[in-house]
Amino acid sequence: MENYNIDEYADITDVVCPMTFVKAKIALEELDDGQIISIKMNAGEPVQNVPRSIKDEGHQIIKLLHNEDETYQLIVKKVEDE
Amino acid sequence: MAFTNEQMERYSRHIILSEVGVKGQKKLLNSKVLIIGAGGLGAPVGMYLAAAGVGTIGIADADTVDLSNLQRQVIHTTADVGKPKVESAKETMLAINPDITVNTYHEFVLASNIADIVKDYDFVIDGTDNFPAKFLINDACVLAKKPFSHAGIIRFQGQLMTYVPGEGPCYRCVFKSPPPPDAVPTCSQAGVIGAMGGVIGSLQAMEAIKYIIGKGELLTGQLLTYDALKMEFRKIKLPHGDHCAVCGKEPTITELFDYEQAVCGVNYDE
Ligand SMILES: [Zn+2]
Numbered sequence: 001m002e003n004y005n006i007d008e009y010a011d012i013t014d015v016v017c018p019m020t021f022v023k024a025k026i027a028l029e030e031l032d033d034g035q036i037i038s039i040k041m042n043a044g045e046p047v048q049n050v051p052r053s054i055k056d057e058g059h060q061i062i063k064l065l066h067n068e069d070e071t072y073q074l075i076v077k078k079v080e081d082e
Numbered sequence: 083m084a085f086t087n088e089q090m091e092r093y094s095r096h097i098i099l100s101e102v103g104v105k106g107q108k109k110l111l112n113s114k115v116l117i118i119g120a121g122g123l124g125a126p127v128g129m130y131l132a133a134a135g136v137g138t139i140g141i142a143d144a145d146t147v148d149l150s151n152l153q154r155q156v157i158h159t160t161a162d163v164g165k166p167k168v169e170s171a172k173e174t175m176l177a178i179n180p181d182i183t184v185n186t187y188h189e190f191v192l193a194s195n196i197a198d199i200v201k202d203y204d205f206v207i208d209g210t211d212n213f214p215a216k217f218l219i220n221d222a223c224v225l226a227k228k229p230f231s232h233a234g235i236i237r238f239q240g241q242l243m244t245y246v247p248g249e250g251p252c253y254r255c256v257f258k259s260p261p262p263p264d265a266v267p268t269c270s271q272a273g274v275i276g277a278m279g280g281v282i283g284s285l286q287a288m289e290a291i292k293y294i295i296g297k298g299e300l301l302t303g304q305l306l307t308y309d310a311l312k313m314e315f316r317k318i319k320l321p322h323g324d325h326c327a328v329c330g331k332e333p334t335i336t337e338l339f340d341y342e343q344a345v346c347g348v349n350y351d352e
Contacts, residue, residue, distance in 0.1 A: 018095075018098055019094060021098060022094040022097045023090065025097055026085055030084075
């Protein structure tokens with residue numbers, strides 16, 4: 001899935017585990033089904049854990065982009081549960 | 083309603099859970115739970131529900147804090163002796179979580195006032211210590227179609243069941259009517275380990291939370307018993323009482339009434 005339009009942005013670089021996932025989860029909650037969010041996160045623990053946790057919640061990971069400043073952009077499509 | 087940064091942090095361990103998440107936490111914040119009895123059972127229930135962010139908590143109790151309560155009623159402290167229990171409980175709950183509203187009812191629940199108190203709440207906790215109150219709470223909740231958690235503790239034993247309208251038997255289906263006053267343990271027989279209230283009250287808080295977030299299975303149609311000395315939990319299946327006087331097919335109880343309180347009143351659980 002190469003073509004996508006980003007509907008929202010979130011930045012979780014200002015918090016540490018587990019608030020990284022909590023903040024990402026709250027940002028995802030604000031979206032409608034099918035909307036796409038770009039979540040900025042730090043290298044290391046966040047990028048190792050947050051994408052996996054988001055996937056476990058049933059959302060679709062589209063892409064993980066490596067920024068030049070050693071942060072990442074995780075592109076996620078919201079999949080509404082139930 | 084969006085979460086503030088403080089709420090995001092306070093409730094983070096709930097939000098992480100897929101069964102709770104953002105939606106479940108909002109349900110908790112919008113929910114109203116009434117706790118009847120600020121004693122051994124009501125204490126942990128109040129503290130855990132306040133901490134969980136149950137947005138409105140009602141607490142009803144006519145008593146004042148006595149030194150002999152402090153061995154088990156952990157919501158009150160030594161400095162609270164002499165204060166109305168509902169005030170002391172409210173202070174503790176708000177100290178744990180200022181994000182919630184606590185309504186106090188400094189009175190005995192009776193046939194004359196209980197319907198009016200119960201009607202504003204989504205879920206009721208029976209944390210009382212006597213049979214007349216337990217049957218009154220049951221009848222009031224059945225007639226008002228309110229779910230509630232029954233519990234009792236004495237010595238090293240506890241029991242618990244959950245009533246949800248239309249989903250299983252009520253307390254009266256199982257226990258029919260209060261035992262005669264002379265069959266009720268007297269104060270001198272009614273010791274209890276404080277931690278019993280912690281075990282059983284925490285389970286009541288858990289039932290309320292599961293009901294509010296709509297996840298898991300409730301203790302409807304079953305009685306859970308706990309024997310602390312044997313370290314044994316048992317679940318007993320309960321039949322629905324088609325002939326129950328209050329929730330059966332042809333109920334004979336259609337109005338609330340009070341049973342007479344045993345002379346030595348502090349007897350069953352607290
Ligand atoms: Zn019944």
